[in-house]
Amino acid sequence: MPVKVQGEGELNIKKDNLTIHNKIWPSKVSIIVGDLSAEGAGRWGGAVRPFLLATALRQLGIAVEILGFTNDNIPLSIAPEVTIKRFPQTQYPRFLNSARCLIQAIEGDIIYAYKTKASSFGVGLLAKKWYKKPLILDIDDWEMSWHGGDQWRYQPSFRQRYRDLVKPNGALRQPDNPVYLKQMEKRISQADAVTVHTSFLQYKFGGICIPNGKNIHQFNPEKYDSASSRQQFGLEDYKVLMFPGAPRPYKGLEDLLIALEILKQPNLRLVIVGGSPYDDYDQQLHERWGQYIIQLPKLSYEEMPRIVSAADIIVVPQRDTAAAQAQFPLKLTDGMAMAKPILATSVGDIPVILGDTGYIVPPGDSKAMAHKIAEILNNPEAARHKGYRARERCIQHYSIDAMATSLSAQVLHLTGAEKF
Template identity: 35%
Template sequence: MKVSFLVPDLGWPIVGIAARMANYLHPEHEVEIVGPNLWRGANIMYAAEFAYRPVDCPRLYRLPEYFRESRKLTRALTGDVIISMKAFGSNLPAALRAKRERGCRVVAYLDEWDGAVAAEWSWSERLRQWTRDWMHPGNNVYVPWVERRLRECDERLVTTQFLAQKFAGRIFHIGVDTARFQPQDPEAVARLKHQLGLSANTLLVFGGVARPHKGLEVFLEALVRLRRTDCRVVILGPHNEYVQQLQQHSEYGALVCCPATTPEAIQLIHREMPLYLGLGDALLVPLTDTLLARSQMPCKLFEAMAMGKPILANAVSDVPAVLGDGGYLLPPNDVAATAQAIQALLADPAGAAAMGQRARARCVAHYSAATSRQELLNILQALR
């Protein structure tokens, strides 16, 4: 059976999840990852993970050319099963058109509620957004319309209970390669720490892309409250505009370290992610309490658990159910509670180490790549 993964844009980070799922299915199934090439190539972090097939549809983002360009995507999809990664105007309608025209099966994979952005708009904001973006069917204003078509899919794979209830979905966790993500050689970690100029520091490491809804500021404010000027929050995702804002903050800017400042560094860190996560005295899985965050299950949580490191995570969405007793569960946006947890963790290295071991054992038992791979194969078998 052939499986086509359709992404909204090859430049989006979701291609990384598509690549992992595609690799799970190979060699049992023929697989391809297809998508519009609106960002001049595949996302830099995941460009080397799969031979992506770009579709030349540069006017997909604009009406009325959208209809012609979307048909190009439909014609490019040759799979017996199409997995639409997210539900945007730039991918799900093309997949459902293929189903209508040639009877293939369509699966939607939802890693978060993308419609949450529009759901939080006031009426005046909604009007302003429609006035600005009505000609752009791939933008957020059209997401609620596209999501209404999710019922036409043969299966909806989701990452949280929130999404399962909202879209009648089946929970599927992407899992993690626990042979690759595991406790690292202390000497290799020490060398990297020295190379980064961080040998004298206690490190709290965040392995993802820094975004405003993650709430990294709370951890930084907690360090300021504790007067832990020896600590650093190390962000392993790209050095984006938001990271720059954090580094420019008058109180905690000096506590922020982000080594991914060039395309080469971004690719290196992604390639060597387990070693970089090994830098952490603790690993961070931050989330704020927003509609969007309540729908998310951070993939970085599974990677953090596999590393056997103590974890500081916000108790949002299904994070408490997944992490269990493998980490500190913190109320979101609570600087005092976060400061107390950091202080307790750093004051009890033995207890923190035991917590990390429990997290890894839980990850190996329930969230390994092998477990996720078999589950995905079973889902496809049921669609034959």
């Protein structure tokens, strides 16, 4: 139950840096996630958006539960203080029963839906109506960008529509089919508040921009020895360009690998951490550029600062696509927090996030990438200085503390509480 303050101007309740006067401060927030499987939001443990929101909310003195759907029983590696409730990931019509069970399990005073999906925002709208509780929608991707954007249309023949509805794996039996995604976008105004994490998404959907926060105490270069980390992961003989994420075509790794071909330095390697859970794109990269690639297995969130400490350069070579413009690459703040030189492209908010603390090149320009890689490696002291300024910028603007401060304003707005 929420904390209620009685009386007329007689009693104040303090929550960390917030004083609530004659108002209600929530005791718990329920975050709804459409895919809480080990290959979905659970893939990177505490590194992805819903878990970052949970950490920031907990910093405000608010308990958090995360509810979502999964097709596995693999334990998630996250803080034990966050309650996890998982329900079967099913198709229509059985999905309605899973959604009902999830809604009945909600205990929060505020509902926070992650992504504009029927399996999250759609369930959140039903829960809002059921409980009469405020609903926040968090948008961290333009979901329709994966399906052709605003131009996408569902125009099947009568026979195909029947198949999509009736067959066991019919497209319209999938809760997050683009038909339903478009409907969810039309209902964004029904949320009581909207949070986004890039200017692209803010321009398209409105809301308040709350960039991803990094745990700058965990991602602290003073805790790790770069040489020891290199030795641990077998990288001591190489100059390491690190990509700690899941490769996909729009992330520009092909452009970067062409840059390595241009440089022709035998000790340069692109180190990919984790690989793609979506398709065989990793294999395609290896088939053409295998001599330049070292692939490491997926590591736990707790191990990520150690592997990042082994890098000479963190690379974020995004291509200029709608999907890339909508995203806030977590690899950026991984590198910034660990005071690493960062080579990135001028796509979306990347130039704003880095400011003058990184190395920016045009998207798709392999020659410019090759030039910057050589500049960074040939001027290590200047690169090191830029890396430390990147950490300072991360602490100021992209830490969990900064994220919590921005979130507190949304909580105050929804509850009517006053900040003193």
